[in-house]
Amino acid sequence: MDATLYPAVLAQLAALDVELLTDADERRYFSQDVADAGVLPLAVLRPLTVDALAAAVGMATAAGLALFPRGGGMSYTQAYLPDREASLVLDLAALDRVVEIAADDLYVVVEAGCTWAKLDEALKPHGLRTPFWGPFSGWNATVGGSMSQGTATFGTARVGTSGDNVLAFDVVAADGRIVRTGIGGQPGFKPFMRQYGPDLTGIFANDSGRLGIKARVTLPLEPRPGAVGGVSCLFADFAALAAAMQAVARAGLASEAFAMDPAVTRQFSGAASGFVQDLTYLRAIGAAQGHWLKGLVRMAQVAIGGRAFLGREGYHFHVVAEADDEAALRRKLARVRALCDVGGVELPPTVPQMVRAVPFAPLPVLSPSGGRMLPLHGIVPWSGAAALDKAMTALIARHQADCAAVGLSIGTSFFGVARSGLLYEPVLYWPDDRLLSHERRTTTDLPRHPANPAAAALAKLVGAEMVEVFHAAGATHLQIGRVYPWARGRDAGAMDLLQAIKHEMDPHDLINPGALGL
Ligand SMILES: Cc1cc2nc3c(=O)[nH]c(=O)nc-3n(C[C@H](O)[C@H](O)[C@H](O)COP(=O)(O)OP(=O)(O)OC[C@H]3O[C@@H](n4cnc5c(N)ncnc54)[C@H](O)[C@@H]3O)c2cc1C
Known part of the structure; x- marks a missing residue:
């Protein structure tokens, strides 16, 4: 797109029911995640209604602008980082309404930018909750963000991850159409269960926001435990x-x-x-x-x-x-x-x-000593746990001297995923300076560190090797973003089908290009 036309397109978009942020600091903040920084977009567009979201998506893609959807911005796999200037970060945070609580039929409809903490507060008076009810970052992480990247934690040992616990999505395609998956897409039908014919909902779960922009999410409900x-x-x-x-x-x-x-x-x-x-x-x-x-x-x-x-x-x-x-x-x-x-x-x-x-405590996005932290993870069946641990322990031992020299340390957490899976999560910690995305979200008095490019480079190298160890172990991943090799070596027929769906939703490849390795 001819850069001289940008101001006219932005003016058109600004006339919709949206907030348009063009200030350089805002563009910088919204184009960073918890680990990395992307290219500065033309603006951050924050729709205030679903209709405005749909209109803005259609208008922006017609002008050739790429769109990078962002929920709470709490991820660290470059999942929404712009790769070009001719782009907008779509901030979904203002679409945060709890639309319908069907207390009898046990489902809830929320706008995609609703945080898990807000949803849980809304459900409490009804004695209800969603079976998967959010990540540790749920004070800020959104239902749409979690559903797009796949999220574990509250309820996960019992019912699995976010994508196993969703009934339907309303997804905005590149031309501004709203596609409704699930049973509620038929007039007079209620989305009280997921399966009725082919499951279109699952296709959009864990897609890293690559197949469309989620506007609304329908989730199942259950009584809160006694x-x-x-x-x-x-x-x-x-x-x-x-x-x-x-x-x-x-x-x-x-x-x-x-x-x-x-x-x-x-x-x-x-x-x-x-x-x-x-x-x-x-x-x-x-x-x-x-x-x-x-x-x-x-x-x-x-x-x-x-x-x-x-x-x-x-x-x-x-x-x-x-x-x-x-x-x-x-x-x-x-x-x-x-x-x-x-x-x-x-x-x-x-x-x-x-x-x-305090399930949704505002946890720091920096390490306890004020440095950077970069979690990586993979999920293996229990039969693969010992071999994965052996390979990962060997990798860490191989790098131990280099890590010590630059102040990088590695610790590992483990999470049970339903009955069959172990989520294995090594976290890299090192002293380094802050991005704006850390600065704005750090309210406690944590130590500061000067830039440490040697440690940052080593963290990238060790992280990349860990990704390979996970792949060799047959590990699956949440938060695929631009880090995990989801598409590598996949069945050709399945990939063709997915590419066809992508083309139908976004023929000019303007929605989150590069995510999912697609
Ligand atoms: C302190 C801390 C604690 C964390 N705890 C956990 C944890 O317990 N469990 C866990 O799994 N993860 C955890 N995370 C990682 C992350 O916060 C979660 O995975 C969270 O679900 C991300 O949600 P978000 O709204 O911030 O999404 P974002 O980071 O904004 O986006 C994630 C992905 O979703 C896409 N996306 C966002 N909204 C939409 C939309 N409406 N339509 C289409 N695509 C969209 C983005 O393009 C991107 O690909 C943690 C992170 C931090 C920093």
């Missing part, structure tokens, strides 16, 4: 941890099951949070008990247990379990303890209690 509790255990090595995690997963006992290796625990046991933050969590844990006496007892237990256990070396495993009532919960937790009694030493369940007391 009782929630946790168990924490310490294991000497990965093999013992994995055996316990797999046993808990197979038995279907956990809602969340996650673990950390000694290197991760070390990151969080020191400077991470001081007395004031602990006190905040303690109050929230008390409040979450629903009754003042129960709250006081739980607060006292946690205060006595304290965070001293974080200093203990080993693999910390945390299970959050839910049940209809306290008696059923006690039975469930007893079964978890029995399955962990294969070398596990029980610890105070402070972490599970903290996590559930």
Whole structure:
């Protein structure tokens, strides 16, 4: 597109029901994710209504502008970073309405920019929630962003990831058409279940925003649990941890099951949070008990247990379990303890209690020591866990001396994904300067560091090697973005079909070009 025409196109777009940000700082902020920076776009376009979104998409693509959809901007796989100047970042954050809560038929319709925290607050008075109910970043991460990239955490040990727990999407195609997947696309039909003929919803889940712009999302609902509790255990090595995690997963006992290796625990046991933050969590844990006496007892237990256990070396495993009532919960937790009694030493369940007391705490986007952190991950079936750990441990050992020289450290977290999967997540930490995307989202007083290009380059190299180790292990990925090789070596027939769908939705390849490796 001829650059002299940009002002006219932007003026046309600005006349819609949108906010158009052209200030250089705003363009810089919105074209960065938590790890990297993209090319500065012409503007950031924030639609205020779904109709304005559809009109803006049609108008922008007709003018040849590429569109990079962004939800809360909480990802780190270059998933929405512009690759050209002739582009707009589409900020979906203002489309955040909870459109319909069907309390009888157990579904909810939200606009794509609604955060998980806002959705959960809206559902609470109805005694309902979605079975998958968000990532740790849910105070800012959106339902549309999570559904587009695939997200784990709250509910994942029980029901899997975000894409397993969605009923329908309203997706805007490049020409501004709205495509409705799911049963609600037929007049008079309610989207109370997912399957009726071919499943068009699944095609748009985890597409990295490549196949269209999600405007609305329909999710299933369930009653909130009557009782929630946790168990924490310490294991000497990965093999013992994995055996316990797999046993808990197979038995279907956990809602969340996650673990950390000694290197991760070390990151969080020191400077991470001081007395004031602990006190905040303690109050929230008390409040979450629903009754003042129960709250006081739980607060006292946690205060006595304290965070001293974080200093203990080993693999910390945390299970959050839910049940209809306290008696059923006690039975469930007893079964978890029995399955962990294969070398596990029980610890105070402070972490599970903290996590559930403030599920959507505004977590820092920097490491506890104020440096960068870059998580990578892969999901393997349990039969592949030992081999993956061996390969990843060898890779880390190979780079250990170089990492130490530039201050780069690596710790690994683990998450159970439904009954069959282990999400293995090495996180790279190193001292470095901040992007604007860190600066604006860092409200606590964390140390600053000068630019550390040697560590950043090594992190890229080690990260790329980790991606190859995951691929060789047959690992799947959430957050594919521009990092994981989803398209590599795929069945040709399946790829042709997907390319045809892409062409139908976006014939001139202007929606999130480059994402998904497509
Ligand atoms: C502190 C922290 C904690 C985190 N915790 C977790 C966790 O517990 N579990 C987890 O899985 N991840 C986690 N993440 C990663 C990330 O926050 C989540 O995956 C989250 O779901 C991203 O949502 P978002 O709205 O920020 O999406 P964005 O980062 O804005 O976008 C993600 C992808 O979705 C696309 N997209 C966004 N909105 C739309 C739309 N409406 N239509 C089409 N495409 C769209 C984008 O183009 C991009 O490809 C964490 C990140 C941080 C920084």
